[in-house]
Amino acid sequence: MDGKSSRAFIGTALLALTLAATPAHAQSNADTGYPDRVIRIVVGFAAGGGNDIFARLVGQGLQKELNQSVIIVNRPGAGGRLAAEYVASQPADGYTLLVGASGAMSIAPAIYPKLPYHPTRTFVPLAEIGHFPLILVVTANHPAKNVAELVAWAKQNPDKANYATTSPAFTITTELLKLKSGMPGVAITYKSSNEMLTSVTAGHSTFAIVDGPPAVPQVKGGQVRALAVTGSERSGEMPDVPSMAEAGFPDVNIHLWSGVFASAGTPAKVVKKLEAALARAIKSPEVADKLRAMAVDPGGGPADAFARMIDADIKTYSDVVKSANLTFEE
Secondary structure, three states: OOHHHHHHHHHHHHHHHHHHHOOHHHHHHHHHOOOOOOEEEEEOOOOOOHHHHHHHHHHHHHHHHHOOOEEEEEOOOHHHHHHHHHHHHOOOOOOEEEEEEHHHHHHHHHHOOOOOOOOOOOEEEEEEEEEEEEEEEEEOOOOOOOHHHHHHHHHHOOOOOEEEEOOHHHHHHHHHHHHHHOOOOEEEEOOOHHHHHHHHHOOOOOEEEEEHHHHHHHHHHOOEEEEEEOOOOOEOOEOOOOEOOOOOOOOOOOEEEEEEEEEOOOOHHHHHHHHHHHHHHHHOHHHHHHHHHOOOEEOOOOHHHHHHHHHHHHHHHHHHHHHHOOOOOO
16 A cells, blocks of 8 residues: 555545544534534523523533534513514524424414414424423312312402413413303413412412412412312322313313424524424433423423324313303404
């Protein structure tokens, strides 16, 4: 072997060794050029709420998978719709993602005919983070010890009956309970689930139907009392709390979800890379175990199944709104 051939052979061998020692995600980064800068995940609620917690958990996992910095940007307002509109206005390059919840991404399309975006056409659903029941809570010193007693109390005190909400997801669930029970209750709107719970513990709101991540610690800590979880089954994290079906309201059977979206038009290679990285991150013990501890069933399944679920949800909520004759202001 002459000197030139020897150098070429050595160079080829060194390249093979370098590639073998390089993590798969780093090789993939070089193949696609993505990501070569910071990724932003936009959340439509203030810090401390369920979706903010989801975004930070998944953001950490995605950062690990892609070997690139991920930052969380909170843009609260209009039940998450402002964040969705903002992300839709950004370049479709995979560097601005959305953590979207049921309220903005499946309920809003069912109740706002002039919504300026569509969850599965304006966006590409990348991954479901998780799905979960909601929890009906009152302050710890409220006289109601179960749903029937809360309904009776509200009927006896209609001038004091009100509830905290932060998005159509919570509003529509609460209004469904009101419809099925005949109880009164005026909505008081907040920017996050954390603010909703603060309102209940402070006595500004009589009750709230809220998501698990911020509620479970307060239930276990005794700041609020859980009367029921929406759906037909009890939560594994709160086995002593009855389901709405057990409480006598089987029709209040709503589970919400949260997921990650990219803008439509994002390059296919980037979409596939994000789908795979998010699925791995969500299924990892670091993320999945923490989700379960908040009474959330981890997602991370196929992206196309997530998209089909969203379209089915929109139809379901449209039917609920029509049957309950509910109206919402834009």
